[in-house]
Amino acid sequence: MLNNISTGVISINNKDCISMINPSAQKMLSIKTKKVLGRPFMEVLKEEHIPIAEDIVNRLKEAKGGLAERQITLSLGDKKMTLMTHASLLYDHNNEYMGMVLVFDDLTQLQKMQRMAAWREVARRIAHEVKNPLTPIQLSAQRLRRRYLDKLEEDRDVFDECTRIIIEQVDDMKHLVDEFSAFAKMPSAMPVPDDLNIIIRETVALYKQAHPQVEYLVEIDSGLPQLELDRSQIKRAIVNLLENATTAVEEDGNSLKKITVRTAYNPQLRIASIQVIDTGPGIPRNAKDRLFEPYFSTKKGGTGLGLAIVSRIVTDHNGFIRVRQNHPRGTIFTIELPVRG
Numbered sequence: 001m002l003n004n005i006s007t008g009v010i011s012i013n014n015k016d017c018i019s020m021i022n023p024s025a026q027k028m029l030s031i032k033t034k035k036v037l038g039r040p041f042m043e044v045l046k047e048e049h050i051p052i053a054e055d056i057v058n059r060l061k062e063a064k065g066g067l068a069e070r071q072i073t074l075s076l077g078d079k080k081m082t083l084m085t086h087a088s089l090l091y092d093h094n095n096e097y098m099g100m101v102l103v104f105d106d107l108t109q110l111q112k113m114q115r116m117a118a119w120r121e122v123a124r125r126i127a128h129e130v131k132n133p134l135t136p137i138q139l140s141a142q143r144l145r146r147r148y149l150d151k152l153e154e155d156r157d158v159f160d161e162c163t164r165i166i167i168e169q170v171d172d173m174k175h176l177v178d179e180f181s182a183f184a185k186m187p188s189a190m191p192v193p194d195d196l197n198i199i200i201r202e203t204v205a206l207y208k209q210a211h212p213q214v215e216y217l218v219e220i221d222s223g224l225p226q227l228e229l230d231r232s233q234i235k236r237a238i239v240n241l242l243e244n245a246t247t248a249v250e251e252d253g254n255s256l257k258k259i260t261v262r263t264a265y266n267p268q269l270r271i272a273s274i275q276v277i278d279t280g281p282g283i284p285r286n287a288k289d290r291l292f293e294p295y296f297s298t299k300k301g302g303t304g305l306g307l308a309i310v311s312r313i314v315t316d317h318n319g320f321i322r323v324r325q326n327h328p329r330g331t332i333f334t335i336e337l338p339v340r341g
């Protein structure tokens, strides 16, 4: 039974050695069972995780009823994970200590979804509260210009510049607010059977024309079956990924400016995948965790909504998106979509 649940389970015997790890625990913690089974658990832990384990054991000893719960955050490679852990002590019917069981659930996805919901609410409010005063501000500045610009003599330049800045900056803010409200109001996807390869070819063709100095390659898997897609939203997702990839290779000093869009189909898992691969500078290490959050941007003038929108569209299609490093350089975004039927 423990083989099929998504909860991770690890048991430790009365000699503090690991006696069982279920498949979910192996997957979540990237553990190789063969290497750790039968060994003392303190020995197999990474150094930075030892204080967490000690804390759990201490809590267990102090806890009445031999049960302790704690939310923990672990870094595994460059991934951060939040787990809810429940630890309990085991005794046999003679009250002899038999060991411990650690049960844990991955909260990372749940937290991401909660953050996403919070952001949509923020976006909605910003759109609502900030947008209203912007037009009167702009109109007032324009009126001042019309009325006084030609009447002023000595301060004319200052007046000209200041009013112009107000009008321009308000324009930028309006644009930002529009993006926010579009994000907050984005309609849910309406998927119908469609051909992903065609959508990709069409979208990449637009970029080829607009950026002749970048080499765009399309590698299509012709075995891809029809998928349930909302054509305009999938297009938007691909555009956002291509936009980021194009900026990445264009701003990079490297002369190789290549972007590959690849589709593939895994008939066993019934999963179609789209990869957007660039040869840009790669994702900054500390940015990886927040990449898909709204408003996270390292670009001047970036809204940081691009990847948040992509993530939302992919989720609406019951898919997943992930990012990893390309070798020798650059970034790979992979979208996986289920094939129904």
Ligand SMILES: Nc1ncnc2c1ncn2[C@@H]1O[C@H](COP(=O)(O)OP(=O)(O)OP(=O)(O)O)[C@@H](O)[C@H]1O
Binding pocket: 240, 244, 245, 248, 278, 280, 281, 282, 283, 284, 287, 291, 296, 297, 298, 299, 301, 302, 303, 304, 305, 306, 307, 308, 331
């Ligand atoms: N292909 C890429 N290579 C390197 N960094 C990337 C890539 N794609 C995204 N990023 C990083 O992720 C951040 C967030 O991307 P996102 O598309 O959400 O917003 P943005 O591009 O900054 O703003 P906007 O989409 O409004 O132009 C970017 O600012 C950049 O730091």
Ligand SMILES: [Mg+2]
Binding pocket: 240, 243, 244, 305, 306, 307
């Ligand atoms: Mg972007």
